[in-house]
Amino acid sequence: MSTERYNAREAELRWQKVWDERGVFATRNDDPRPRYYVLEMFPYPSGRIHMGHVRNYAMGDVVARYKRARGFNVLHPMGWDAFGMPAENAAIERKIHPRAWTYDNIAAMRAQLKSMGLSLDWRREIATCDPSYYKHQQRMFLDFVRAGLVERKKSKVNWDPVDQTVLANEQVIDGRGWRSGALVEQRELTQWFFKITHFAQELLDALDRLERWPDKVRLMQKNWIGRSEGLLIRFELDPSTTPKGERELDIFTTRHDTLFGAKFMALSPDHPLATAAAEKNPALAKFIAECKRHGTAQELIDKAEKLGFDTGMKAIHPFDPDWKLPVYVANFVLMEYGTGAIFGCPAHDPRDLEFSNKYGLGNTPVVCPPGQDPAKFVITDVAYDGDGRLINSRFLDGMTIEQAKDEVARRLETTLHGNRPVAQRQVNFRLRDWGISRQRYWGCPIPIIHCEKCGAVPVPEQHLPVTLPDDVTFDRPGNPLDRHPSWKPVTCPACGGEARRETDTMDTFVDSSWYFVRFTDPWIAEAPTQREIADAWMPVDQYIGGIEHAILHLLYSRFFTRAMKVAGHVGLDEPFAGLFTQGMVVHETYQKADGSWAAPTEVKIEGADDHRRAALIATGEAVQIGPIEKMSKSKRNTVDPDDIISSYGADVARWFMLSDSPPDRDVNWTERGVQGAWRFAQRLWRLIGDCSEIAASAPAERPQAFGQSALDVRRAAHKALARVSDEIEKLHFNVCVAQIYELTNELSEAVNNAKQRTVTADLRWAIREAAEILVALFHPMMPHLAEECYAVLGHDTLVAQQEWPELEPDLLVEDTITLPVQVNGRKRADVTVARDADQQHVEAAVLALPLVQRALEGKRPKRVIVVPQRIVNIVA
RNA sequence: GCCCCUGUGGCGGAAUUGGUAGACGCGCCUGACUCAAAAUCAGGUGGUGGAAACAUCGUGCUGGUUCGAGUCCGGCCAGGGGCACCA
Numbered sequence: 001m002s003t004e005r006y007n008a009r010e011a012e013l014r015w016q017k018v019w020d021e022r023g024v025f026a027t028r029n030d031d032p033r034p035r036y037y038v039l040e041m042f043p044y045p046s047g048r049i050h051m052g053h054v055r056n057y058a059m060g061d062v063v064a065r066y067k068r069a070r071g072f073n074v075l076h077p078m079g080w081d082a083f084g085m086p087a088e089n090a091a092i093e094r095k096i097h098p099r100a101w102t103y104d105n106i107a108a109m110r111a112q113l114k115s116m117g118l119s120l121d122w123r124r125e126i127a128t129c130d131p132s133y134y135k136h137q138q139r140m141f142l143d144f145v146r147a148g149l150v151e152r153k154k155s156k157v158n159w160d161p162v163d164q165t166v167l168a169n170e171q172v173i174d175g176r177g178w179r180s181g182a183l184v185e186q187r188e189l190t191q192w193f194f195k196i197t198h199f200a201q202e203l204l205d206a207l208d209r210l211e212r213w214p215d216k217v218r219l220m221q222k223n224w225i226g227r228s229e230g231l232l233i234r235f236e237l238d239p240s241t242t243p244k245g246e247r248e249l250d251i252f253t254t255r256h257d258t259l260f261g262a263k264f265m266a267l268s269p270d271h272p273l274a275t276a277a278a279e280k281n282p283a284l285a286k287f288i289a290e291c292k293r294h295g296t297a298q299e300l301i302d303k304a305e306k307l308g309f310d311t312g313m314k315a316i317h318p319f320d321p322d323w324k325l326p327v328y329v330a331n332f333v334l335m336e337y338g339t340g341a342i343f344g345c346p347a348h349d350p351r352d353l354e355f356s357n358k359y360g361l362g363n364t365p366v367v368c369p370p371g372q373d374p375a376k377f378v379i380t381d382v383a384y385d386g387d388g389r390l391i392n393s394r395f396l397d398g399m400t401i402e403q404a405k406d407e408v409a410r411r412l413e414t415t416l417h418g419n420r421p422v423a424q425r426q427v428n429f430r431l432r433d434w435g436i437s438r439q440r441y442w443g444c445p446i447p448i449i450h451c452e453k454c455g456a457v458p459v460p461e462q463h464l465p466v467t468l469p470d471d472v473t474f475d476r477p478g479n480p481l482d483r484h485p486s487w488k489p490v491t492c493p494a495c496g497g498e499a500r501r502e503t504d505t506m507d508t509f510v511d512s513s514w515y516f517v518r519f520t521d522p523w524i525a526e527a528p529t530q531r532e533i534a535d536a537w538m539p540v541d542q543y544i545g546g547i548e549h550a551i552l553h554l555l556y557s558r559f560f561t562r563a564m565k566v567a568g569h570v571g572l573d574e575p576f577a578g579l580f581t582q583g584m585v586v587h588e589t590y591q592k593a594d595g596s597w598a599a600p601t602e603v604k605i606e607g608a609d610d611h612r613r614a615a616l617i618a619t620g621e622a623v624q625i626g627p628i629e630k631m632s633k634s635k636r637n638t639v640d641p642d643d644i645i646s647s648y649g650a651d652v653a654r655w656f657m658l659s660d661s662p663p664d665r666d667v668n669w670t671e672r673g674v675q676g677a678w679r680f681a682q683r684l685w686r687l688i689g690d691c692s693e694i695a696a697s698a699p700a701e702r703p704q705a706f707g708q709s710a711l712d713v714r715r716a717a718h719k720a721l722a723r724v725s726d727e728i729e730k731l732h733f734n735v736c737v738a739q740i741y742e743l744t745n746e747l748s749e750a751v752n753n754a755k756q757r758t759v760t761a762d763l764r765w766a767i768r769e770a771a772e773i774l775v776a777l778f779h780p781m782m783p784h785l786a787e788e789c790y791a792v793l794g795h796d797t798l799v800a801q802q803e804w805p806e807l808e809p810d811l812l813v814e815d816t817i818t819l820p821v822q823v824n825g826r827k828r829a830d831v832t833v834a835r836d837a838d839q840q841h842v843e844a845a846v847l848a849l850p851l852v853q854r855a856l857e858g859k860r861p862k863r864v865i866v867v868p869q870r871i872v873n874i875v876a
Numbered sequence: 877g878c879c880c881c882u883g884u885g886g887c888g889g890a891a892u893u894g895g896u897a898g899a900c901g902c903g904c905c906u907g908a909c910u911c912a913a914a915a916u917c918a919g920g921u922g923g924u925g926g927a928a929a930c931a932u933c934g935u936g937c938u939g940g941u942u943c944g945a946g947u948c949c950g951g952c953c954a955g956g957g958g959c960a961c962c963a
Contacts, residue, residue, distance in 0.1 A: 044963050084963065157961070168961040216880055220958070223879050298959050302877035332877095336960095351877085431960095438961065508963070547957060550880080555960095584956090630956085660888045660901065664881095666956080668888065676902055679915090686916090726892095738890070738900035745900090752917080820896035825944040827896050865943055871895045875943045 006685035008649025012784040016117055024800050025119045027075050029521065029533050036072035037537050038063045039516055041545030041553075042079045045105040045127075046086060049112045051585040051631055051657075051669060052546070054641050058654040058781070059582060059663055059733065060544050061118045065780040066728050068119070069804040075537055077519040078113065078120045080106050082129035084508045085168065087442045091474040098442040099470065102129055112642060116650045117783050119800065124522045128511035133518065134444040135465035136528035137510060141447060142458045143567035144194065151193045152456065155435050156270075158295050159187035164477040166439045172295045186292040191437035192446060192504065196559045200225055200429040202573075203558055212578035214664070217550045224551050226430025230254035231409050232339070233423040235265065238314040238324060243276045249315055249327070252338030252428055256412075257404035258345040260393035261366035263356055265315045266308065266330035268340040274329045277311045284309050284329065291331045306355040307331045315343075318412055318422050319394070330355060336432050346383065353383040366393045367401060434556060436507040441472055441480045443505025451492035451499035460493050466501070479503055512553055513560035516540055516575055529569045538570060539577040542731075547581040547664075554579070580731050583666040585657075587637040589626035590614055597636040598623050600671070601643070628668055639669055651782035652677045658781050659737040680741070681785055684778065687744060688771055688789040690751045694759060695768030695793065703762040709750065710766035711811075716746040717770035718811040724777045725807070733781070740778050747774060768793070773805045821846050822873040823855040831872065839866050846872050 019025060040060035043053055064076040080102075087098035094101075106127060113120070126133050144150045158167040162180035166189075171178045196203075204225045207218045233256065235249045249265065267274045269291040278285040287309040294300055308328040317323035325343070332351055333342055346356035346363035356363055367388040368374045374391040390396040396404040412423030437446065445466040447459035459466055469487040472480035481487060481503040492499035514528070520537040521530040545553075554576070561575040590598040604617045605625075614623045631638045644653045656677040661667035706714060720743035727735040747770050754763065771793060779786035779799045790799040814835060819842065821829040829851040833842055843864050846852060856876055863875040 041963095046963090081963070086962085166961070169959095170962050214881095220880050224959085226879095296961085299877075302959090304877090435960080440961090507961070509960095512963085546963095547881080548963085549958095551958060552960065553963085627955095662889075665889090666882095670888085670902080672902055673888075680901085683916090734889070735900085741900050748917095818896095822896080822944070825895095825942095830896080863943060865895095867895060867944095870892095871944085873895075873943055 006682055006785065006788065008651060008681070008784070009646065011788050012115070012117060012649055012651070015784045015787045016114065018787075018798070019117075019119070019800060022798070024798060025076070025121050026123055027073065027077075027121045029536075031073040033071060033073040035075065035537055036067040036542075037075040037520075037540045038067065038542045039075075039077070039519070039540045039544070041543070041549065042081050042512070042515060043109065044081045044084060044086070045102055045109055047105040047108060049109055049641050051639055051641060053113075054116065054653055055585055055657040055663075055667065056544060056546070056582055057113065057116060057118055058657045059580070059731065060542075061116075061120075061654075061783075062658065062728065062733060062780040063542050063544075063731070064119050065783060065800065066804070068800070069776070069779075069802060071803065074119075075519065076118075076120055077124040077126075077522075078118070078122065079124075079126040079515055079519065080109075080128065081508065081512050081515075082106065082127040083443045083505075083511055085440065085442070088440060088474065091442075095474075097470070097472075099129070102127075102442075115642075115645050116654065119783070124519050126515060126518055126522050128444070128508075128515065129442070131465045131467050132525070133515075134511070136518070137444050137506070137514070138447040138459070138464050138466060139461060140514070140528055140564065140567060140569065141506070142461065143569075144563050145458060147563070147566045149195050149198060149563050149566065151195055151433065152190055153193055153433075154188045155191050155193075156186045156296050157189055157439075159185045161185060162477075165479070169295065169297045172297070175293070175295060183293065184295055186294070186296060189437070189439075191435050192448075193433040193435050194510075194559065194563070196434045196556070197429060197431055199559055199562050200227070200431050201427075202562070203431075203555065206558070206574060210574065210577075210579070213576075214579065214581055217547075217554070217579060217581060220550050221555055224431065224555065228254045228428050228430070230338075230426055230428055231256040231405075231412070231423050232426045233318060233343075233412060234417065234420070235315040235318065235325075235343070236417065237327070238316060241313045242273075243280055246273060246276065249273065249341055250339045251341045251343055252426065253343060254428075255345060255348065255405075256408040256423075257390065257396065257399075257401045258348050258366050259317075259319065259343070259408055260396065261345040261347050261364045262317065262325055262343045263346050263352075263361040263363060264344040264359075265325050265327040266333045266342050266344055266355070267311075267327065268333040268335040269329055269331060270335035271329070271333075271340045273313075273327075273341075274311070277313065277329075281311070284311060288329060291329075294331075301332060301334070304331060306351060306358060308355055308359060310359075318415070326361070328355075328359075337430060338428055347379040348383055348385055350383045350385070353379065353381070357381065364392050366390055366396075434507075434509075434559070436510055437504040438507055439479045439482075439503070440505055441468065441474075443508060444511060445481075446502045446504050446506055448502040449490055449492060449499045450502060451495060451497060453497060454492055454494040454499075456502075457492060457494045457499070463493075481505070509553060509556045510560070513557045514564060516543075516557070517561070517564065517570060527569070528564070531569065531571070534569070535571045538572055539575050542578045542580065543576040544580045544582060547583070550581060580663070582663050583661065584630045585669055586628045586666045587631050587639060587669045588628045589635050589637045590623045591626050592616070592621065592623050597634075599636045600639055605671075630666075631669070644674065648674060648678050649681070649784070651785045652681055655681065655737070655782050658733040660734055662734050663731055680744075681782060683748075684744065684774075684782075684785065685789065687748055687751065688775065688792055690755075691747070691767050691771035692792050692794065694751065694754055694764055695771060698764035698768045699761050703765055706762045706766060707760060709753070710760070710762040713747065713750045713763065713766040713770050714808075715811050716743055717766075717773045718808055719743075720777060721773050721805055721807050722809075722812055725804070728780070736777075737781070740774070743770070743774055743777070747771065775799060776802065776805050817869060819846075819869075820871050821849065821852060822871065823852065824876055825873060828852065828855055839868075842866050842872060846874065 040056045064074050068074045082102050087102050090096050090101045091098050158172050160167050160177035162182035172184050230253050232252050239245045269288045308330040311327050313327035314324040344352040346353040347365040363379050365377050365379050368377050368391045369388045390399045390404045413421050415422045447466045449457045488500050517534050521533045524530045557575050562573050564570045590603045603614045606613050614625050656674050720739045723739045724736045775786050775789045786799045816832050817835050818830050818832045820827050821831050829849050831845050861874045865873040
């Protein structure tokens with residue numbers, strides 16, 4: 001038995017079939033046990049799973065199986081984020097219908113996921129592109145319209161003038177459309193928005209209560225929401241310099257303390273005043289048009305050279321009627337933030353300084369850093385945005401920044417101009433409303449009908465879902481819905497007149513903003529949720545996914561859940577009580593002499609350490625081993641999970657994914673690592689086989705007393721049990737793996753010793769106990785092997801349905817402890833004392849140590865620090 | 877450009893959250909078994925010096941706080957994630 005090899009392929013299929021036939025992972029909503037909802041971010045059906053999925057789903061499955069063993073009714077579902085651009089790209093490039101492409105991919109990926117042996121309730125599978133799903137999404141859109149959470153307004157898009165289509169930021173490469181190569185323009189479209197800003201304060205405040213979220217994600221969201229307290233200031237304009245005699249310019253600032261350092265005003269190119277000024281100024285109009293040539297991505301706007309155009313208009317400083325400031329139009333001022341206009345203080349803002357230096361506007365430092373001589377403090381090319389005291393600022397001189405802000409606000413609030421205060425304190429958010437309109441076919445149709453007379457009319461609920469027409473073509477540019485002969489024209493539900501459907505579909509982030517609720521009851525046809533069931537399962541106890549979703553997906557889902565609450569579909573605000581963000585899967589890269597990349601399967605590695613060399617298997621040509629990078633098609637450094645599963649089995653793939661690297665960091669996929677995991681699986685199989693032979697004649701009853709060998713085995717098993725339980729709760733799977741290795745090493749030693757002498761009954765019993773604990777511990781990670789081993793140990797039930805072993809805490813307590821002894825913070829010796837020895841005893845024992853005596857050279861120690869149960873430090 | 881994270885032996889990493897740096901694994905070295913190889917088993921393995929005991933250096937760099945710093949604070953360097961139409 002013990003020399004036989006474990007046949008993963010055969011065993012895995014067999015156990016998957018057993019789980020399936022017995023419905024082991026089907027979750028009942030009426031199960032009375034406490035509930036636990038574990039969810040991994042559902043995949044986009046690209047066609048094949050990748051190693052990132054394997055890692056993500058292996059982690060979730062460990063949690064699901066562990067919580068099940070802990071007595072919870074576990075919800076662990078899977079679905080498909082099935083709308084999106086790649087389906088349309090496939091349609092354009094390969095003439096496959098997006099629906100067919102998507103469902104083919106889903107079928108392929110479902111089979112792959114099933115081969116991983118995940119403990120999923122497949123009966124709850126959903127695909128967001130299915131009308132039975134998006135029907136409810138359309139209904140909720142209308143609910144949100146009624147609740148005042150939806151708005152139509154203009155916003156900018158990347159427009160490809162050749163393909164006559166809107167481009168995603170990723171489709172804009174160096175300012176050109178990826179397919180057409182045409183220069184991209186900014187274009188304004190009227191679009192649908194969810195008013196996420198309505199919840200800005202709430203979304204910010206609630207972050208503090210998301211205690212089981214990583215701090216970094218909460219911080220990123222906090223910064224993204226970007227609450228700032230500032231001042232809205234009405235600058236008077238010199239009417240002789242403005243078109244149509246405009247008299248005022250509103251700006252928002254958080255640095256009103258620096259008002260005496262102002263050198264210019266700047267308007268966004270989209271600012272109405274800029275537009276008005278451009279009407280009579282062709283050069284300005286040309287400049288504004290030039291600004292719009294850039295894409296809409298924030299990164300590009302920030303990195304672009306700061307450019308401006310002097311409009312000739314003058315603004316008057318609020319504290320000095322004789323102080324006139326030039327008004328520029330500048331490419332770095334955003335219409336979406338504040339009022340779309342700023343005052344520029346070059347000395348204390350890096351962007352303003354770059355701008356000012358370019359146009360020779362000068363700068364006046366008005367905040368002096370501590371310890372600097374105000375008379376000598378000058379700014380050249382690095383703006384100072386730190387703390388300090390006000391200088392060159394008349395009545396503000398000497399104040400702190402906070403005092404100066406207060407003083408400026410107080411004075412301007414109480415100064416009236418035209419019966420209104422010149423300034424008012426204002427809270428501003430960086431967060432913008434969520435634009436959900438997409439000019440694409442493969443998405444959830446927005447259920448609105450446009451009528452000349454009645455405006456935008458909601459589709460009546462009994463007409464939902466508005467389904468996508470199947471008969472579409474992708475042979476021409478533009479949105480197929482827009483040019484469809486019969487889909488678009490409809491009668492107006494309000495007046496019965498001629499009308500047309502909204503041809504925009506929803507952002508796919510909408511689809512993924514509530515799927516987690518739908519899983520609680522995916523069968524109900526009448527409503528998005530079965531309220532009591534949704535409320536019973538939600539929030540998700542443990543959500544697991546990539547860090548790349550830290551902001552958008554998670555923030556949108558938090559908003560959507562609140563909106564669903566307003567509409568009465570759920571009774572909670574926060575969808576995810578616990579969040580875990582896992583790292584990526586990376587692999588080294590192989591580059592050929594001609595610069596092209598070779599796949600890991602094409603390469604043979606020789607040598608070790610610094611002497612590793614790689615060559616193409618086919619030709620023997622040497623290839624260069626490059627840096628370890630995220631697995632990607634472009635670098636060809638991907639490993640196909642199918643290949644791994646068919647050669648090593650799912651358990652080995654899962655085990656390797658969970659071992660070594662901490663789950664929140666990147667994991668480097670290596671062939672050697674997989675082989676190590678494979679050898680370990682075989683070793684476990686042999687070990688459990690040996691254990692079962694020894695255990696076969698073990699007493700059924702627990703012995704009254706245990707000898708030293710038996711006690712050692714039991715201690716090792718229970719220590720591992722305690723550590724693995726702790727670490728699995730914290731999702732530190734790599735530490736669990738290390739503990740399982742340790743227990744395996746210790747149990748192997750006991751078994752090897754047992755082979756060489758007669759084995760007492762108590763040791764047989766202890767070895768059986770340890771073997772069963774070991775199987776239970778690795779079951780969440782290698783479930784198939786665990787079932788196989790469990791059967792070998794003589795069970796006819798499933799380990800998947802077994803309770804977690806019970807810990808005997810007494811076994812973890814040692815009588816004596818060994819403390820490290822430091823002299824001046826440097827370890828010199830160990831001392832072994834009774835576990836409950838008091839400070840004096842420990843101190844005396846330590847000072848008596850020869851090594852300590854020698855280190856002290858006969859002198860008395862200055863201080864002895866005894867940290868109970870930890871360490872002793874002697875200060876000589 | 878802005879926001880966030882990470883940096884520990886040849887490699888992946890551990891370190892009870894301020895208390896023995898390098899657990900565990902990979903790799904490598906030595907031995908056992910074998911005609912031989914693989915597999916397996918046993919032992920060793922941070923650098924430098926030393927036969928050894930031991931000494932000394934050591935957690936990206938640099939400065940600080942502390943009896944004690946991988947861990948806390950300041951400044952740098954490098955790599956990665958996000959930046960609102962990729963999902």
